Amino acid sequence: MDWGILQGQDAAVESLRRDISSGRVGGAYIFFGPEGVGKATAAGLFARALECEGEAPPCGACPACEKVGRGVHPDVITVRPEKDKSTGQDRKTIGVGPIREQVLQRAHQRPQEGRRLVFIVDNAHTVTLPAFNSLLKTLEEPSPDTVLIIVTPNLHALPPTVVSRCRRLRFRSLNRAEQREILSAVLGEGEADMDRLISLSLGRLGQAFDADSRALAEQRESALEFLEGVSEPPGKADEAALLTMAAAVAGRGGSARRDVLGFLEMILGLLRDILALEVAPDVLEPWNADVDKALRAIGSRWGVSGLIQALDRVRFAARDVGEINTNPSLTLESLVISLRGTVGAGG
Ligand SMILES: [Zn+2]
Known part of the structure; x- marks a missing residue:
């Protein structure tokens, strides 16, 4: 894998290559831009290029490139959230603990075997404010061998004190043709499959790469069914059936919260498509173009407002489940109930 995989991100790639070839590598970077457009991939490639012992970094062939690629290079550290002691799952935020243990305690040491010490903080919008504050000193007095790469979809979620101390690289959103090209280069699948994958992942390539496309297809099917039910005119809707369906989504397996979040995200994506088809059908291409008839039918019953x-x-429901830990099935x-109130709502 080399820089070529980051199609459509020429500006960001160019800037990283220039830093490497000129030897003027910054102490801290922020890669920001929409989900799934290559930020994490770029962070991995940049880390490889920083450690590479070959002639055209990242050469992809030297032992250093190989180790970074497998995630076993001792000097490339991807910061992980702590495990929640009661559930054994990763915490949703990265607090002071992981930053202290994984970054600060090592940041002033020499690299063990590589050229530099590289820290990658992915999903940096989940890093807590105190944790960011604890990073500030490192950012102010970077040791010459240390490179910190902060990856986030949302630049504004980071404290300005951190943002101002980093080189910022914007990753732009990709159009459908670019996404198709990247996916087929990586996965080597047929055109029809590509479009389906892009639709199912709502355009977030990161998700499309490791998508279990059958599970996603099933999830979309039930989300679509749910929206069809919800948008039935008053008197025709079978609310009992909708509630049963909601309970089924929430009750699936042992990972209810994650399932419900996935379901809500899928609903958000479909609603966005439905709105796009209602407002500007000739301009905006829906992600789920393969089910556009069903989407149009739902849209005409719902109405724009x-x-x-x-x-x-x-969106509020997703936030409640994801961040406030409300009971997913409730x-x-x-x-x-509240969606039913919006169907055909005027004004
Ligand atoms: Zn190499």
Whole structure:
């Protein structure tokens, strides 16, 4: 894998290559831009290039490139959240503990075997403010061998004190043709499969790469069914069936919260498509173009202002489940009721 995989990100790639070839590598970088457009891939490639012992870094063939690629290079550290002691799962935020243990305690040491010490903080919008503050000193007095790469979809979620101390690289959103090209280069699949994968992952390539496309297809199917049910006109909707469906989503397996979040994200993506088809069908291409008939039918029953309200309600529900830890099945149940109130809502 080399820089060529980052199609459509020429500006960012050019800037990184220039830093490497001129030897003027910064102490800290922020890669920001929409989800799934190559930021994490770029961080991995940059780390490889920083450690590479070959002639055209990242050469992809030297032992250093190989180790970074397998995630076993001792001087390339991807900061991980702590495990929650009660559930054994990763915490949703990265606090002071992991930053102290994984970054600060090592940041002033020499690299063990590589040329530099590279720290990658992915999903940096989940790093807590105190944890960022603890990083500040390192950012102010970087040791010459240390490179910190902060990856985030949302630059504004980071403290300005951190942002101002880093080189910032913007990754732009990719159009469908670019996404298709990248996917087929990596996966080598047929055109029809590509479009389907892009749709199912709502355009976030990162997800498309490791998508279990059958599971995603099933999830979309139930999300679509859910929206069809919710958008039935008053008197025709089978609310009991909708509540049963909501309960089924929430009750699936042992990972209810993650399932419900995935389901809500899928609903958000479909609603966005429905709204796009209602507002500007000739301009905006829906991600889920293969089911556009069904989406149009839902949109015509819902109406534009109702759809906008509905998007907000679903976004709030996703936030409740993801960040405030409300009970997933109760949240879904009340979402059914509140969405019903937005169907055909005027004004
Ligand atoms: Zn190499």
